[in-house]
Amino acid sequence: MSATERLYYQDSRLLEFDARVIGLSELDDGQIAVTLDRTAFYPTGGGQPADTGILGDARVVDCIDTEDEGVLHVIQGPAPEMGDRVHGTIDWLRRLDHLQQHTGQHILSAAFVQLFDAPTLSFRVLEHECEIDVALVEPTDERIEQAVDRANQIIWQSRPISIRLVTAEEAATLPLRKEPARAGDLRLIEIGDFDLTPCGGTHASSTGEVGVIVVRTWERAKGLTRIHFMAGVRALADYRKANQTAREVAELFSAGRDDSPALVARLVEDHKKLRRRVAELEQIACRVEADELLHDSTVRKELSQGAAERARIIAKVFDDRDAESLKQLALALIAHPNTIAILGSRDGDAGRLVFARSADTAGDMNTLMREACSVIDGRGGGKPDMAQGGGKNVEKLTAAIELAAERLRVMG
Numbered sequence: 001m002s003a004t005e006r007l008y009y010q011d012s013r014l015l016e017f018d019a020r021v022i023g024l025s026e027l028d029d030g031q032i033a034v035t036l037d038r039t040a041f042y043p044t045g046g047g048q049p050a051d052t053g054i055l056g057d058a059r060v061v062d063c064i065d066t067e068d069e070g071v072l073h074v075i076q077g078p079a080p081e082m083g084d085r086v087h088g089t090i091d092w093l094r095r096l097d098h099l100q101q102h103t104g105q106h107i108l109s110a111a112f113v114q115l116f117d118a119p120t121l122s123f124r125v126l127e128h129e130c131e132i133d134v135a136l137v138e139p140t141d142e143r144i145e146q147a148v149d150r151a152n153q154i155i156w157q158s159r160p161i162s163i164r165l166v167t168a169e170e171a172a173t174l175p176l177r178k179e180p181a182r183a184g185d186l187r188l189i190e191i192g193d194f195d196l197t198p199c200g201g202t203h204a205s206s207t208g209e210v211g212v213i214v215v216r217t218w219e220r221a222k223g224l225t226r227i228h229f230m231a232g233v234r235a236l237a238d239y240r241k242a243n244q245t246a247r248e249v250a251e252l253f254s255a256g257r258d259d260s261p262a263l264v265a266r267l268v269e270d271h272k273k274l275r276r277r278v279a280e281l282e283q284i285a286c287r288v289e290a291d292e293l294l295h296d297s298t299v300r301k302e303l304s305q306g307a308a309e310r311a312r313i314i315a316k317v318f319d320d321r322d323a324e325s326l327k328q329l330a331l332a333l334i335a336h337p338n339t340i341a342i343l344g345s346r347d348g349d350a351g352r353l354v355f356a357r358s359a360d361t362a363g364d365m366n367t368l369m370r371e372a373c374s375v376i377d378g379r380g381g382g383k384p385d386m387a388q389g390g391g392k393n394v395e396k397l398t399a400a401i402e403l404a405a406e407r408l409r410v411m412g
Helices: 092-116 141-156 232-252 257-295 323-334 365-375 394-411
Strands: 016-026 032-036 053-055 058-065 071-076 085-090 120-125 130-134 161-166 186-191 195-198 213-221 224-231 298-301 310-319 339-347 350-357 378-383 386-391
Touching (some): 032 085, 092 120, 092 186, 092 195, 092 232, 141 213, 213 232, 232 257, 257 310, 323 350, 339 394, 365 378, 365 394
Parallel strands (some): 310 339
Antiparallel strands (some): 016 032, 016 085, 032 071, 053 058, 130 224, 298 310
8 A cells, every 4th residue: 555645546637635744855866755645646657747736835846656655746845844734736737738648648559459459568758749659560651640540539529538446356357458567456547438458647537638639750669660649738739830830931932831842842852953053063163273273382292202293282271161162172183183182171160171182192191181180179081092071179270281281291
């Protein structure tokens, strides 16, 4: 027997109650926890978060189930004394949300079992949505929506939901949707002619109170199908947000809401074409820029020993040039013989580096890159003929470029 009588077992709509303080304790984080002889506050458990509310003159911010030792009510504010009689009030909107989500889960899980023999193995009420992990073979949008449609049919029929207290022996003779997780007497939640399952959570008194169930998305996870869903007030809030987003997107096209997906798809396709065209033009621009840089370049001795020719070092730092543009310029430069590109860019709050050499020029760009990256507190690497890197110390980017260029001159 638990030290705390759980009033929510019989009435999920009981929002106010009186009780006696039978225990006071301090948690590891310094918060005060109150134990009562009876409570309507639901403690965290079974995938459902705890209730919050008021207890005496204090705020209840969490409830912890300690089994036989009772329910701990974690409070902020004046603590009562041992033996005091206190009045408790449950936050109704939070309770309503949780009972809609939890009852919705029962209905949706039962629908998956009845349609596809796919049991639910875990359930979680999160801050913005809920999750169930279902053993659904070959999940598809169509199969999941079938279950959602069936669940909503049950909701809109407003079937009664009742609580049954049974012994373990009685439970063994009943068609339970899932096996009990505990021994002894059981609390069963029964949805008229649809579902019967053991559960200790708070639930609606009829399926109609759930309002509606919607699935936002699903994915494969650990061999199961993880379904993200919402019910009741959460579903309405999510619809309003999604509808507002859809309307704002449609307004950008001066079109109706339902026309915007096709217009966005067309915009994305046009964007892909333009990006390809910009890339082509970037390559042309880089070749022209490379010719200009080479015209003004300095020279040094060819790195390979014994060679009489000299290689050109193009060392330059740019502003607001991304890594890909820097790479394209380097490739345009080393398309010319006897050329080494030592390039850097201040790209937002990061420094970018690209070092490259033409095939007829010697030198290890990878080694140079690693040394330069250490100057700008970054990392990078590559091959002897081309290496890339970056770092967060943008102020030392010029110093890194000058160091690499000097290393090449010394080696020459």
